Amino acid sequence: MRYISTRGQAPVLGFGEAMMTGLARDGGLYVPETVPQLSRDEIAAMAGLSYEDLAFRVMKPFIGDFFGDDEFRGLIAKAYEGFGHIARAPLVQLGPQHFLMELFHGPTLAFKDFAMQLIGQMMQAALAKSGERITIVGATSGDTGSAAIEAFRGLSNVDVFILFPHGRVSDVQRRQMTTPSEANVHALALDGDFDDCQARLKDMFNDFDFRDGVRLAGVNSINWARVLAQVVYYFHAGLALGAPHREVSFTVPTGNFGDIFAGYIAKRMGLPIGRLVIATNQNDILDRALKSGEYRTTGVAPSISPSMDIQVSSNFERALFEALGRDGAAVAALMEGLKQSGGFTIPEPALSALRATFLSGRASEEETLATIASAYKATGELLCPHSAVAVKVAQEQEQGAMVTLATAHPAKFPDAVERATGIRPGLPPRMADLFARPERVTRAPNDLGALKTLIRDRLG
Ligand SMILES: Cc1ncc(COP(=O)(O)O)c(C=O)c1O
Ligand SMILES: N[C@@H](CCOP(=O)(O)O)C(=O)O
Numbered sequence: 037m038r039y040i041s042t043r044g045q046a047p048v049l050g051f052g053e054a055m056m057t058g059l060a061r062d063g064g065l066y067v068p069e070t071v072p073q074l075s076r077d078e079i080a081a082m083a084g085l086s087y088e089d090l091a092f093r094v095m096k097p098f099i100g101d102f103f104g105d106d107e108f109r110g111l112i113a114k115a116y117e118g119f120g121h122i123a124r125a126p127l128v129q130l131g132p133q134h135f136l137m138e139l140f141h142g143p144t145l146a147f148k149d150f151a152m153q154l155i156g157q158m159m160q161a162a163l164a165k166s167g168e169r170i171t172i173v174g175a176t177s178g179d180t181g182s183a184a185i186e187a188f189r190g191l192s193n194v195d196v197f198i199l200f201p202h203g204r205v206s207d208v209q210r211r212q213m214t215t216p217s218e219a220n221v222h223a224l225a226l227d228g229d230f231d232d233c234q235a236r237l238k239d240m241f242n243d244f245d246f247r248d249g250v251r252l253a254g255v256n257s258i259n260w261a262r263v264l265a266q267v268v269y270y271f272h273a274g275l276a277l278g279a280p281h282r283e284v285s286f287t288v289p290t291g292n293f294g295d296i297f298a299g300y301i302a303k304r305m306g307l308p309i310g311r312l313v314i315a316t317n318q319n320d321i322l323d324r325a326l327k328s329g330e331y332r333t334t335g336v337a338p339s340i341s342p343s344m345d346i347q348v349s350s351n352f353e354r355a356l357f358e359a360l361g362r363d364g365a366a367v368a369a370l371m372e373g374l375k376q377s378g379g380f381t382i383p384e385p386a387l388s389a390l391r392a393t394f395l396s397g398r399a400s401e402e403e404t405l406a407t408i409a410s411a412y413k414a415t416g417e418l419l420c421p422h423s424a425v426a427v428k429v430a431q432e433q434e435q436g437a438m439v440t441l442a443t444a445h446p447a448k449f450p451d452a453v454e455r456a457t458g459i460r461p462g463l464p465p466r467m468a469d470l471f472a473r474p475e476r477v478t479r480a481p482n483d484l485g486a487l488k489t490l491i492r493d494r495l496g
Contacts, residue, residue, distance in 0.1 A: 038068075042357040050102065052162055073306050080280055095265070136441075140445035159253070172252075173252060176230070224477070227482050279308055283437070287439070313433055332378060341404060341449075359382075405421075407425075409456045
């Protein structure tokens with residue numbers, strides 16, 4: 037399998053190179069040259085597989101021979117052995133046709149663990165072969181950072197720098213990033229919002245001296261391997277609910293668009309998915325873009341679902357690439373418009389193509405709190421605010437089987453959950469001392485030069 041850039045000007049790479057490269061050198065994102073297809077019979081034959089066996093079958097065509105089959109199976113097994121639920125991604129019924137897929141049973145209590153634990157294994161295996169040392173820099177609104185730190189802490193050939201927006205992540209998220217004591221972990225609290233963190237990260241990738249000098253690697257969803265690992269749980273849910281004989285829709289709490297893009301890939305592979313519903317909080321650029329055709333940034337407004345406080349949605353570029361008929365030059369022109377004027381108009385027929393696959397909705401702060409309260413009253417399920425945004429949007433959709441993705445554990449956002457239900461969700465016992473551990477964090481300016489100096493100094 038070969039990987040091409042959404043902007044059409046970067047070298048074509050194999051899976052391993054695309055994983056270790058992160059952002060393409062033309063500023064675009066890598067996507068597979070073709071999307072592998074699974075027949076109805078092949079999908080039917082996957083019913084009843086363990087999560088790990090399913091992961092192998094779904095991902096193998098994308099990996100090619102970068103890992104041998106036994107090696108890849110071993111990496112998958114290690115990635116998911118620390119999850120706190122035997123099903124890995126269990127389904128809970130919320131209504132006659134409405135199901136919640138709990139994606140928060142991994143080590144850091146958010147869906148990011150599904151991909152990050154596996155990338156951790158795959159990158160370590162790749163580095164063991166190449167003998168290289170890498171510097172991972174990640175941008176986070178809270179969950180990617182903690183998942184990345186958990187996956188790479190203590191490794192001798194990897195340094196991990198995580199940029200998070202100062203004062204804009206929950207206390208649990210911050211402590212997950214600032215309390216690990218390993219010397220290769222560097223938590224940087226940036227003076228800015230998540231969009232600033234992500235912009236500085238992309239600046240670093242686009243600065244080839246720096247990028248090559250520190251051997252920069254990325255574990256945000258700009259990295260194709262992140263998206264790929266998330267494709268698996270769409271199959272897992274679809275099969276559990278009767279695929280390929282039954283069509284299922286998905287509602288996805290959305291920020292950087294990586295998770296819902298993984299659903300799009302599952303659909304392209306042949307999983308019978310009805311609609312993919314984008315659910316946003318008050319940072320609703322994607323909902324506005326789909327409804328009006330205007331993708332225009334307005335600045336991030338802090339919300340009670342802080343991990344989705346994003347306006348520049350990185351992976352939307354991958355969806356645009358597909359909707360524009362894989363025209364890299366057209367994608368590059370739209371992205372230049374975003375850089376120069378903070379937005380662009382989605383041209384036809386790309387807008388119609390997007391609307392044929394994706395629906396969208398938004399939830400206000402009040403609606404999010406009301407949904408946490410009503411879901412708890414009706415089912416006993418405590419939703420995190422991100423999952424509640426999606427449940428609210430899912431409830432507005434037409435009938436038919438619907439899976440809503442529950443992307444984080446409620447205990448990561450106890451204030452909002454307590455406000456809505458009167459119940460303060462507790463952390464699992466293994467994290468009980470999180471608030472007693474000492475924090476280690478560096479305040480950093482929203483400035484590329486200063487960040488590069490800081491990282492170079494730390495690397496010595
Ligand atoms: C808890 C939670 N829900 C939803 C999202 C949105 O996912 P994506 O960025 O893949 O759209 C994020 C962050 O990305 C998150 O951390
Ligand atoms: N919500 C994310 C934002 C970064 O998203 P990613 O999927 O591109 O890593 C977070 O929690 O950091």
